[in-house]
Amino acid sequence: AQTVTQSQPEMSVQEAETVTLSCTYDTSESDYYLFWYKQPPSRQMILVIRQEAYKQQNATENRFSVNFQKAAKSFSLKISDSQLGDAAMYFCAYRSLTGNQFYFGTGTSLTVIP
């Protein structure tokens, strides 16, 4: 089974600063999808951003962007101009092109300091 590793259980960032959350994964497949989900205190799981492995261009959604390094099997999330509302648990997830199951990391808890 594929594994997804988030090595930072907790991170903190000053409001308006930039923070990067790390994610690595293990797969033998060449085509797959990667996702970042946000889980705020409400516990709702919210899709933040997704990346198709066949696309070399890094995905961007407003203040959120990824650094996708396919050879290194790395998929980090950069949050620019951090806001108090960004405080949440962030989960990285993987799905193969043809697979049904999503594999999640253990999450990184992000604190935003005013």
Place this chain on the structure above:
Amino acid sequence: DSGVTQTPKHLITATGQRVTLRCSPRSGDLSVYWYQQSLDQGLQFLIQYYNGEERAKGNILERFSAQQFPDLHSELNLSSLELGDSALYFCASRREASTDTQYFGPGTRLTVL
């Protein structure tokens, strides 16, 4: 609002009891996933259904079962409940197009006393 609905929002019950959690997927989504998230834990994949058929199975206990009905809503049945079953149970749905991700419902918080 993701379009995925789950009922009930909260459920409190006693050990040894049986409960049913319900999920309605987004309109047009054929696939339903169930996850368990214990306190301060990641998401544990339980089971997936696609158009009424079981498609993938994860770490689902034998005391747990699920099904998906012709109208595509799904139910997760938890029986002989134990204290350790207390968790947040999420349902997610997906359209099954190769590029589509899954969208999560708000979850059902189960407390077993």
